[in-house]
Each structure stands twice: as C-alpha cells, then as structure tokens.
Amino acid sequence: MTRTQELTFQLGQINYEGHTFNCLPIKGEQEVLQVMVSELDAMPIFITITDTQILCITYLCKQNEIQNGKLADLNQTMLELNVAMPLSSFAIIESYYVVFGAMATSSSFDDICKELVTLSANAYDALEAIEEYLV
Structure with missing residues (x-):
C-alpha cells in the first residue's frame, strides 16, 4: 500500500475536531489525493507525497481573475498576510494563486x-481577504 493510499484510508476513518475528510485519489504521473474538509469543502486540497515532504495545495484564483491594475496591490496584500497565516503560505503555480503547506514525511x-483543517480555513480567509481584487 502506498503512503497516499494509506492516508486515504486513515482520513476516511477519522473525525478530527468535528471535521471529516472526503478523499478522492487522482491517478497520474505523481499520485495526488484530493481532500475535501467537511464544513470547509468548497475548496479542495490536493496532497502529493514525495520522498522528502507532504505538500498540500489549494487553489484560490487564476491570475486572469484579478482586476486590471490591481495585481501589484494584490501581491503586496498577500505578502503582508503570509506571516499571519499559520502553517500556510501563498504561491503562484502556473497561472493560479494558491495557498500551500508542506510537512515532513515523518509528520x-x-x-x-x-x-x-488549518489550510482549508486559511484558504477561506485568504479568499475573503483578496476578494476586493477579483473581477
């Protein structure tokens, strides 16, 4: 059983602080697990497990969804919010703004x-904080 399959099974069996996890394995070059956290399930988290880390990513918006002339302000806001967001950080992957967290495989x-749960809540808070920049 791969680490991703093991995690899928474990998450499907637990209630963590009132939250349950709906998991959907996604086959491909790299095994990915899509996780929906109950009560926070509008923004899926995508988990990839490598030899060195567990990477968790949720997508906020596409760059082309930012209002004209607001990109620099949005980037400044995200940089300022980054430190205050526990266990998470902002990044750009291809044309998407994301919130991510990374852990050691020994976590x-x-x-x-x-x-x-924290990443899911942070993604909601982040989307609320940047909504004034979206079209």
Whole structure:
C-alpha cells in the first residue's frame, strides 16, 4: 500500500475536531489525493507525497481573475498576510494563486489532520481577504 493510499484510508476513518475528510485519489504521473474538509469543502486540497515532504495545495484564483491594475496591490496584500497565516503560505503555480503547506514525511497523522483543517480555513480567509481584487 502506498503512503497516499494509506492516508486515504486513515482520513476516511477519522473525525478530527468535528471535521471529516472526503478523499478522492487522482491517478497520474505523481499520485495526488484530493481532500475535501467537511464544513470547509468548497475548496479542495490536493496532497502529493514525495520522498522528502507532504505538500498540500489549494487553489484560490487564476491570475486572469484579478482586476486590471490591481495585481501589484494584490501581491503586496498577500505578502503582508503570509506571516499571519499559520502553517500556510501563498504561491503562484502556473497561472493560479494558491495557498500551500508542506510537512515532513515523518509528520504524525494528527499533524496531517491539523494541517488540512488549518489550510482549508486559511484558504477561506485568504479568499475573503483578496476578494476586493477579483473581477
């Protein structure tokens, strides 16, 4: 059983701080697990496990969804918010703004659950904070 399959099984069995996890494995070059956190399930988290890290990403918006002339202001806002966001950071992947968190592969299952709930909540807060910049 791969680490991703093991995580899928474990997440499907737990209630963490009142949240459950709906998991959907995505086959491809790299195994990816899509996770929806109950009560915060409009923004899926995509998990990839490598030899060195567990990477969790949720997509906020596309760059072309930013109002004309607001890109620099949005980037400044995101840089300012970055430090205040526990366990998460902003990034750009291809043409998407994302919120991500990374953990060591030795992280406990409890830490992984905490990261998923925190990342999901942070993504909601971040989207609310940047909505004035979106078209």
